[in-house]
Amino acid sequence: MTEPPFYSLRKIATIATSARFEAAWRQNHSDRYMWLLPLLEYELSDVTEEFPPAMEASGVAEEVRDSFSIDELILFALGWHTQWGAEAVAWLEQGADLNEKMVTAIDHAVAKKYWTQKDRHIAFRLAQRWKRRDSLIKGINVLLDELCQDWGFCNALTGDQLVTGAKEVSADHFAEAVLTAEGMNPEYQLEWRRRIRTRFIDRYGATISPEIYSTQRNRADNQ
Numbered sequence: 638m639t640e641p642p643f644y645s646l647r648k649i650a651t652i653a654t655s656a657r658f659e660a661a662w663r664q665n666h667s668d669r670y671m672w673l674l675p676l677l678e679y680e681l682s683d684v685t686e687e688f689p690p691a692m693e694a695s696g697v698a699e700e701v702r703d704s705f706s707i708d709e710l711i712l713f714a715l716g717w718h719t720q721w722g723a724e725a726v727a728w729l730e731q732g733a734d735l736n737e738k739m740v741t742a743i744d745h746a747v748a749k750k751y752w753t754q755k756d757r758h759i760a761f762r763l764a765q766r767w768k769r770r771d772s773l774i775k776g777i778n779v780l781l782d783e784l785c786q787d788w789g790f791c792n793a794l795t796g797d798q799l800v801t802g803a804k805e806v807s808a809d810h811f812a813e814a815v816l817t818a819e820g821m822n823p824e825y826q827l828e829w830r831r832r833i834r835t836r837f838i839d840r841y842g843a844t845i846s847p848e849i850y851s852t853q854r855n856r857a858d859n860q
Contacts, residue, residue: 642675642678642679643675643678644675644678646676646679646683646684646687646688646691647691647694647695649672649673649675649676649688649691650688650691650692650694650695650697651695652672653672653673653692653695653697653701654695654696654697654698655672658672658701659698659701662698662700662701662704663700670709670710670713670714671713673705673710674710674713674714674721676688676710677710677714677721677724677725677727677728678724680731681707681728681731681732681733682731684707685707688705689702689705692705707728707733708733708734708736708739710725711725711728711729711733711739712736712738712739712742715739715742715743715746716742716746717751718746718749718751718752722746722751722752722756723752723753723756726743726752726756726759726760726763727756729760729763730759730763735763735764735767737771739764740764740767740768743760743761743763743764744764746760747760747761747764766847768851769847769848769850769851770800770801770847772847772850772851773796773800773806773845773846773847773850773851774795774796774797774799774800775796776796776840776841776850777796777799777800777806777811778795778796780836780837780840781794781795781796781815783836784815784833784836788832790815790818790819790833792815792818792819793818794814794815794818798814799811799814800847804846805844805845805846805849806841806844806845806846807843807844808834808835808837808838808841808842808843808844809834811833811834811837812829812830812831812833812834812837813830815833816829816830816833
């Protein structure tokens with residue numbers, strides 16, 4: 638049975654009221670998240686929901702409360718070869734957002750064989766999934782830029798909006814999203830819908846997912 642966290646959230650918040658902590662925080666010291674590592678013993682959802690109120694109730698400075706970042710805590714913890722790095726991996730598995738800096742930290746930790754083999758495998762899998770998703774997002778952004786240059790469809794639509802939360806992106810959805818972002822009704826813009834859809838299919842096929850896109854790129858690189 639997993640042991641309960643050693644410190645309560647209120648106790649951790651109280652530590653954050655110390656003069657030493659506030660000084661490190663205001664100076665943006667590299668170790669300013671050191672005192673908050675015990676948060677990783679909790680479930681991510683508990684910290685997200687309960688720690689901000691605990692900080693306020695404990696009198697933590699508003700500047701500290703407003704700048705506290707789950708992402709920064711995870712990134713700091715990933716640099717540790719102790720349990721804190723593994724706990725940070727657990728938060729990522731629970732749904733915390735990965736970013737490029739975290740993936741770089743994971744790559745380093747995996748290469749140096751930090752943590753247990755199980756935790757390294759989990760971290761590696763999460764990092765690879767992020768890389769595939771990021772690669773597809775960048776590819777779709779290139780296609781969107783081409784539509785802007787070639788046909789004047791210059792809008793706020795991004796690859797991130799199309800890929801995030803979706804198992805795959807279809808040519809139909811892409812064409813509809815582009816036209817909608819332009820303030821046009823896809824149902825009445827049949828010719829443009831066809832042309833945008835064809836451009837997508839020429840690049841990716843009828844549908845594309847991060848996994849398929851990664852496979853296609855690997856094959857192209859090996860030819």
